[in-house]
Amino acid sequence: MKKDERETLRLRVVNFYHDAACGDLKTTWNFFKRQGYCYSTIYRIIQRYLQCKTTKDLPRSGRPRKLSDKQMKTMACNLNNKSGISHRALSIHYDVHYRTIGRNLKQRTNIRPRKRIKAPKYVKEQEKRAQKNCGYLYRLIPKNCFIIMDDEKYFSLTGVDIPGNAWYYTSDPSTAPANIKYKQHQKFEPKLLVWLAISAKGCSKPYIHKSKTAVTGDVYSKQCIQRLLIPFIDQYHSQQEFIF
Template sequence: MGRQITSNQELKRERVYNFYLDNRKKGKYFTYSHFKDEHIPKSTIYRIIDRAEKGIGADRVQGSGRIAKKMTQKNIKKLTLMFDHQDGVSQRQAAKEFDCDHSYISKTLKKKTQIRAMKKQKIPDRTDLQKKQAQTKCGRLLRKYKNHLWVIDDESYFTLSHSTLNGNNNYYSSDASETPPDVKFRLTKKFEPKLLIWICISPLGISQPYFQESGLAVNQNIYLEQCIKKRIIPFIKKYHSDNNYVFWPDLASTHYANSVTTFLKKKNINFVQKNDNPANLPECRPIEDFWSILKSKVYQHNWKARDTEQLQERIELCLKKLDKVSVQNLISTIPKRLDNIRRNGVVERY
């Protein structure tokens, strides 16, 4: 079995080498003419021919290339220490220190090290007490409601445009001066209109959404009347009449206002008590992922709304088209997420 070719350069060397051996009687120029249209340098072709003449093989001897002057092994180690597990470091500043172009720094990091640029992930700013309590409370919820279906609610803001989605903040042009203004500029307003949407989901379905213009806070009265009475109660009656469920709101003060908890108890709604509810733990609440899915649908292909009415219509349409099964399966991951925190605690590593 022959040696495995591992790169394009090795493949080219092997082809030129073997072609010359097969056509040696036709002369060196015949081989050069055959490969020159592939833009292989003339000097490279003749070097390979010379190797064939000497019978030393097509393989390049390791270490036979040009000796590195700026990025020596010592400097590569220094560069690695400068960048590995660090933030706020600049390739241009590194290039000045090593007296080379920043593109050479980028090339060295890519080819000579395992270091890659990665995007920072957002994590909650948790207190030490919250981290300590998370493990205990997740274990408590898991034991207490291990045979229940989870019903969770949340709210999120939608703007008329959403350029922070991947792809929506880029444009392509061969000449920026010729690009239309509506393509290369994004108009921003100091107070851009926003639309708040509240929704409740469980492994069995999605509730009717509640929409509210920005500027109006969802206080305990709005939450009780619009969310609890008009949407959560009908949702539970429709999908969870067997009472095999638990309603899990987040720890917002509005959600645990006396008027709200008193009504929930009066209606015999099984909900997570405030003392059992872990604080600042969005990784256990997959409704956060639900918002990402919905926003990617709403703002697909860089869609923009002219006003909040059009935005609401768009959101309602996207909600109808959502794959309900995948969304419901998302909610079904809650026990696994809780168990992960119970076992490992809050691991702030992604």
């Protein structure tokens, strides 16, 4: 029986108990017995109504929490704006499962794990110079001028650097094939070059090239600049100022 069906039955039983049966338990039970309900079900509904004065489900105490409010407050203070602390280390400290740590942090605190963002690490003098040079470039570039950037990335064709290929399964490591057991790298192995140019208006068509070495100046000039970058500029920035 679903929750809404149980609530409907409780309401029917209580209304009949008050209105038709005039508070007589036996009359109420005989009426609902003819409809196929068990005596214990009707008796429990009426007794619960007499004790709690309602037919709705009330909050229950449930299983005691493994981590108290004081422990959660201490944990939140120790974790907030910190790194290098794992759930497994906390589970050993509080003598609970590591999933209990994650579940309680999610349900009882506003602390969430975040991925650290890569950023250059400056010393004090470098940070001052960076602020000064960024301000100089900001004032140097006109307001209506667009910045066009390009970049390339090389991808290995073997797939050994993919995180999902870092592990392998075997019943006996001594009998595993060499190409499965070892992460093999070939010197000057074939790579896939992907080049792309972007601006605030959009991005160019990508240039994909397979080679064993880095892209040469001739390939960059003919394939990237002349064939892809210039049409991209003509399409989006033909009548506008831009810096490449």
